[in-house]
Amino acid sequence: MKIVMFIVGLLVVYLLALLVSSDRKRIKYRPIIIMIVIELILCFILLNTTFGAFIAKSLSDFFASLLAAAGEGINFVFGGLANKGQAPFFLNVLLPIIFIAILIGILQYFKILPMIIKGIGYLLSKVNGLGKLESYNAVAAAIVGQGEVFITVKDQLSKLPKKRLYTLCASSMSTVSMSIVGSYMKMIEPKYVVTAIVLNLFSGFIIVHIINPYSVSEKDDILEINEAEKQSFFEMLTEYILLGFKMAVIIAAMLIGFVALMAAVNNIFSIIFGISFQSILGYVFSPIAFIMGIPASEIVQAGNIMATKLVTNEFVAMLDLTKIQDNLSPRTVGIVSVFLVSFANFSSIGNIAGATKGISDKQGNQVAQFGLKLLYGATLVSVLSAIIAAVII
Template identity: 65%
Template sequence: MKFILFLAALIIIFLLAYIVSNNKREIKLKPIIIMLVLQLLLSFLLLNTEFGLVIIRGISTLFDHLLSYAAEGINFVFGGIANEGAGPFFLNVLLPIVFISVLIGIAQYIKVLPIIIRYLGLVLSKINGLGKLESYNAVASAVFGQSEVFISVKKQLPYIPEHRLYTLCTSAMSTVSASILGAYMTMIEPKYVITALVLNLFGGFIIANIINPYTVSPEEDIIEVQEGGKQTFFEMLGEYILDGFKVAIIVAAMLIGFVALIGMINQVFASIFGISFQVALGYVFAPLAFVIGVPASEVVKAGTIMATKLLSNEFVAMIDLGKISTSLSNRTVGIISVFLVSFANFSSIGIIAGAVKGLNEKQGNVVARFGIKLLYGATLVSLLTAAVTGIML
């Protein structure tokens, strides 16, 4: 049954992408098939093999150590604020982002990270049917995040045509930044975080190849990375520490606003219609939850979490998933967990458009114009990742 559902999910997801395609005649099937096979192989490796288990445990252990180191700095500054045995979300989940950001800055400073990103991008460009710049950007997005990544292509940004810009933005919205992986791992199982991170990379290329197919000429296909002015080591540390803290504060502020707003809407909606707004949306998303492999008895609960993520952000949805996870099967928890690991939500349209506009106003306006289509594509990426995961659970 799950194989039939998986085939149905592929047909529906690809059809939804095909309907809004810019150039249906230019869709290249070969790279789509290759990347779908890679998704299946990688998901099987990560979720169902001893080797994959070793990889997941290794990454999980690494982040456990990093979070424990981060806790030393947090406890030094905020020790005594929390009650004995308490674990405030801001202290335990968000503030470790500061330390992870510092490590990324160090890897960037000693030139390890740029080399990894560049050559991974070159390898990906051989199989995804797109350009080197798109491949570089996808890998860089998974490290720097959806807004910061555009700084690395600042020099090229004014000259990137709209069709290529859409693909760059889809990659940015479909992935998540390395600095918040540790935060996710405190909320959902690490194996689902890593699986989603890998699958989303290829999923972004698959959906982009359907919605936005094109061919890049060798003359256009040049990677020029913005290095910026030379900083001293301690200037870099200060910059990345502050950047990490800004991210933590921004996420905290968004959570306060979104959780409060959803609470108010639910209360008003329930008083009028007898059910909460989130549950009502759960019924809308239930068919999608079913087709990606969620058992029929749990589709409304799963659909509610999916809708929450789209309307607010992945943190709010992960919190809600944690509250009801004991009432769901392991299969449903796994499928919905990987669906949540991306930046595909309405607020990300503003974040990406604002980031690009800060670097180039004209291109920022272009991004704002295709913002809904961008979210549409990134959501299909999350559905594809969830469907591929569902066939392996």
């Protein structure tokens, strides 16, 4: 049954992507098939082998140690603010982002991260059928952040044709920033976070090949990375500390706004229609949950969580999942967890459009025009990754 649902799921995702394809005749099927095979192998290793368990545990322990170190700084400033054993979400999950941002800054400063990103990007370009710039951007977005990645290629960004610009933006929406991975691991199982990050990298390329097919000529396949302005070590530390704090506060503000708005809308719908808005969304998304391999008895609950992610963000959805996961099968929790690990939501359209507009007005306006198509594609990336994970879990 797993294999049947896997094939059905792949076909449905393919047809949904084909509906909005800009040029169906130019779709390259060879790299798509190669990347699906790679995904299956990597997913099996990460979820079903001792080595995969070791990788997931090592990363989990690594981020746990970072969060513990971050906790020292948080307790120094906010110690005694919370009741014992009741640390607020902001202190426990969001503020550690500051410390992780500092580490990213240090690795950037000493040129370690750029070397890793270029290396992985180069290897990816050999199998994904896309250019070096697209491959670099997909890896960089997962490390330096959704908006910050565009700064590293700002000179090329303003000259890119629409199709290549779409791919860069799609990568940014389909991945997650390394600085918040530790926060995710506080809410869902680390092995699913790690698996989703790896799968989304390849799923993003697969969906782009269908929705936005094109070829990059050798003369255009160049990568120009903009070096950051020379700073002293302590200037860099200050910048990344403030960047991490800004990110934590922005996420907190969005959570306050989205959770409150969702509660208000749910109350209104319950009074008028006798059913909450989230429950309605659950029914709308339940067919997608079904083709992802979730049991029929749990598709409405899973659809509810999936829809919440789309209309709010992944943090709100993960919090909702933690509330009901005891009522779901471990398989469903795993599949939904993989689906949730990405930036595919409405607010990301504004984030990406704003980041590109800050570099080039023309390109920012272009991104705003294909914003909904961007979100549609990024959501299919999450669905595809969940389908791949479902056949292995």
